[in-house]
Amino acid sequence: MVDTYTIYLVNKSADTQLFWCFLERPQELVADPGVYANSSASLAIASNQPGTHFFAIPVQYKVGAGASNNAVGLDVVVTSNVINDASIKDQWQADYKTIPPQQGPTMKLLGNQAPANSISITSGEFDKAKNENGGWFSNQSFGIQTGAGFIGMSWSPKPQQKRTLTPKLSFYIAIGDYGSNTLADWNTVSTNSIQVNVPIDFQYANATVTYDASGNWSKTPGKPPQLLIAENLDWLRSNEHNQLLALAYLSDSNGQVDYLKSVSWNSSAFTDAEFTYLSGTITVTTALTAAFAFFVLANTTFTINSIVGGTTVNFTYSGSQNAQVIKDMFIAGAQLFFGGRSGQV
Template identity: 55%
Template sequence: MPSQYTIYLVNQSSSTQTFWCFLTRPAEIASDPNVFANSSASIAIDSNDPSTNYFVIPVQYSVGAGASNNAVGLDVQVTSTISQNSDLAQVWNADYANAPPKKGPKLTLASTSTGPNSIKLVTNSFNQEDNESLGWYSNQSFGIQTASGFMGMTWSPSPNQSRTLTPKLSFYISVGSFGSSTLADWTQVSNDSAQVSVPGSFTGGACTVTLLNNGKWKIAPGKPAQFALLENLAFLKSDEHSQLMAMAYLEDATIQQDTVTQVHWDTSSVAKLSAEEEAEGYVANTFLTGTITVATALTAGFAYFVVSGVQFSITSVNGATTVNFSYSGAQSAATIQNLLVAGAQAIFGGNRP
């Protein structure tokens, strides 16, 4: 699993839109009307803005606790006064003080653990009724803290309450007039939104969410199409690409760019260097073989294809969209396998004999 996921945002509507990202609720609190959506992660994007806009979401959960003069409820701005990064299986003790005086809570990691896919919050015994009569309201939050802001949920904890949460990496992308750290209704958040989930919506840790000019959403695994061209820019400016174009011209051949839809790896090996070669600092070549399938039919009997400046030899063809290939080069097997994935853009060229 990647350590972070990137949601790329494209605005094809006719006006500037503010995109918000909300983390979906764990199953344990999915039907609780007293748990509210809470996000400060937003970005305003102009109509057909050519710049790159995205949310980067680390796989790192966060728990929070707070107390303030604001009661937890719709349209109330709430932020935790203390928050901690949390790993799965951890248990956190949230200790709230009795007022007066009006003090913030403490949030400490317990020595116990919970299920391997869950996080548990344990609230102490405190006098909630007296605190609230003095205008001092407790809150508790769970979510993910990103560079763009917090995305998660907030509720008012009850004394002696234990809450076990089994999070899922699923998100709502929505546009609208939400307020930063202002509690929102889940129906409002989820209606007319795009929902993306790990792993199905992502390829290579990325997905692209587009707001179309008819107000509907389009979700596509991987980066935006223009990124594939940028990734191949170094190759397009290289001597190898010039030679490829020259060969295409001289041989009356063609080149074709296509999207990889499926990759299957067969074999992997690394050449063994002699002692003399190791002493000279030579790097052992990696040998890989496999099969790729692309989105559209290949228009010629190509000899090779290039992905992000790395060349692969085509060894045979299996139908109109599938080819067997091999790689031989100095890059590691892991590097090549992370490069050649579904969603990658491949440039085909050369003529197979």
């Protein structure tokens, strides 16, 4: 079974965005208006910020209980005094105390005979009306503790109430003015967000969510493309990969394989978070037989501006890859695949 699901975040909007992660309610709580979204998992990402940004969500459920001077409701901060790991089929009891004095609750595991795929939470006997008239309010929570914070839901428990919950691994990624552990309305959360569901939206336990310049959401299974490239550079530079490229480019007899001898870079370079422009000159070991339009190295295409003497090639790169990543591809002896034959050199 997968231990952790990872949701990668990409911000293509013009502004820094504060992304939040929320856990969808179990079906048993959907119709209850007294159950509120509760999250402290947030991550600020600048416009087109490079690097990797993600929520890593372990499949370890939590049950919690608390009591404070704050009544459970919208925009109220709710945290638990006691939190426990919970497994499927666990039966938990939260014991709240009747005032005076004001005391926090305790929790205990009763057994593991809850219905299949479910977790049960029972509230013990206490005088809720007396407590609340005295300004002492109980709360109960269910969710997941991530590295970025808690994601889940909270409600006001009733005396001797039993809730049987069937967890749903479904998440909302949202942006907005939410507060850490501040209770939020489910309609607001679900409307201004994108829902990411296990397993259909994940590939190898990874999914990517993008917020674009127009304020639209999109999701794709797997890691972001730029991360996949970075993780597979060794393969992209390997002889095995180059041989596959050679078969593709030479199958129509219009290409040529050559090997890098040396490279020099011009000073006319430009790079920012989205775009890189580089120009340079390479020499190859064997004279080129045609005036090719491009060459491919490590699965990246470079434009040929001119070929001098058959072995010297002036070229440019324009694209989204990091400048240093591009330069690191040019290793003496690397295979190059020339294509776009347009005549004799």
